[in-house]
Amino acid sequence: MAQLEAEDITQAVLDRMTDCQDARFKQVMTALVKHAHAFIREVEISEEEWINAIMFLTATGKMCDDKRQEFILLSDTLGISMLVVALNQIKAAKAFASSGGGAQTPTEATVQGPFYWEGSPELPLGADIGTDMPGEPAYYHGRVTDTEGQPIANCCLDVWSGDGEGVYDMQMGDDAGMRLRARFHTDAQGNYRFWSIKPTYYPVPDDGPVGQMLRRMGRHPNRPGHIHMKVYAPGHQSVTTHLFVADSPFLDSDAVFGVRNSLIVPFTQHAPGKAPDGRVMDAPYHSATYDFRLVPAA
Numbered sequence: 001m002a003q004l005e006a007e008d009i010t011q012a013v014l015d016r017m018t019d020c021q022d023a024r025f026k027q028v029m030t031a032l033v034k035h036a037h038a039f040i041r042e043v044e045i046s047e048e049e050w051i052n053a054i055m056f057l058t059a060t061g062k063m064c065d066d067k068r069q070e071f072i073l074l075s076d077t078l079g080i081s082m083l084v085v086a087l088n089q090i091k092a093a094k095a096f097a098s099s100g101g102g103a104q105t106p107t108e109a110t111v112q113g114p115f116y117w118e119g120s121p122e123l124p125l126g127a128d129i130g131t132d133m134p135g136e137p138a139y140y141h142g143r144v145t146d147t148e149g150q151p152i153a154n155c156c157l158d159v160w161s162g163d164g165e166g167v168y169d170m171q172m173g174d175d176a177g178m179r180l181r182a183r184f185h186t187d188a189q190g191n192y193r194f195w196s197i198k199p200t201y202y203p204v205p206d207d208g209p210v211g212q213m214l215r216r217m218g219r220h221p222n223r224p225g226h227i228h229m230k231v232y233a234p235g236h237q238s239v240t241t242h243l244f245v246a247d248s249p250f251l252d253s254d255a256v257f258g259v260r261n262s263l264i265v266p267f268t269q270h271a272p273g274k275a276p277d278g279r280v281m282d283a284p285y286h287s288a289t290y291d292f293r294l295v296p297a298a
């Protein structure tokens with residue numbers, strides 16, 4: 001029979017996959033087709049609306065280049081990136097618990113976002129990645145341990161943030177190069193320390209299709225102040241996470257749904273003078289301390 005009625009189309013698409021050899025791909029595509037068709041039926045989408053949706057996705061793709069990833073932004077602002085992160089961390093936590101678990105809970109993960117740039121400079125502990133950038137100086141320090149509290153030496157902290165006005169190097173123009181990002185390695189006791197700026201809240205890039213979508217949804221584009229890090233060491237599961245500034249606006253309405261209570265850190269303000277690492281500051285500065293805990297590799 002050549003003709004398919006509307007109520008038969010979903011099953012017909014699924015039936016075409018009988019020769020699919022990849023079981024996982026088949027499972028994913030089956031669910032995708034079922035949910036996409038159910039969505040079309042539920043909202044009774046018009047042909048004009050569907051073309052508009054395709055034009056929106058086309059514009060989203062056209063906005064992408066090596067410095068701008070509008071599709072990640074779409075995934076982030078629809079809560080999909082954080083859902084993927086959270087579900088995978090729950091799954092990993094269950095697997096860890098069923099293998100005996102650890103005495104302490106591991107550091108929670110959150111979204112990576114579109115501003116990670118691989119290959120940032122490797123700098124010695126204590127270096128300042130915020131010099132000559134807008135923003136108030138901040139001293140970051142703490143320890144990396146495993147979930148039994150054992151220090152992890154030579155653990156890499158790959159950190160990046162926007163400047164004190166919420167602008168990332170990737171948004172600063174072609175000549176800016178890498179700013180406010182570096183890789184640090186913990187010492188033999190698992191300690192890390194470095195200087196940067198106290199991050200401020202900022203809007204996710206909203207001059208493209210995703211920004212238009214947010215405005216039409218009646219949403220603001222802002223993220224609370226945060227610094228990003230990937231923390232990784234041989235023999236341990238890496239974590240991609242942030243530290244959020246405790247007194248920042250928008251902690252309750254992060255545009256990408258990434259806030260975890262365990263990652264909110266007070267930034268203590270200090271008068272000019274000698275900082276904990278001996279550096280003499282001639283201007284007020286902040287300090288933030290946080291201990292990271294990594295799960296042993298499976």
Ligand code: BEZ
Pocket residue numbers: 073076111112113114115204205223256
């Ligand atoms: C960020 O925190 O860098 C970010 C995350 C998601 C979307 C846009 C920016």
Ligand code: FE
Pocket residue numbers: 113115161162226228
């Ligand atoms: Fe960010």
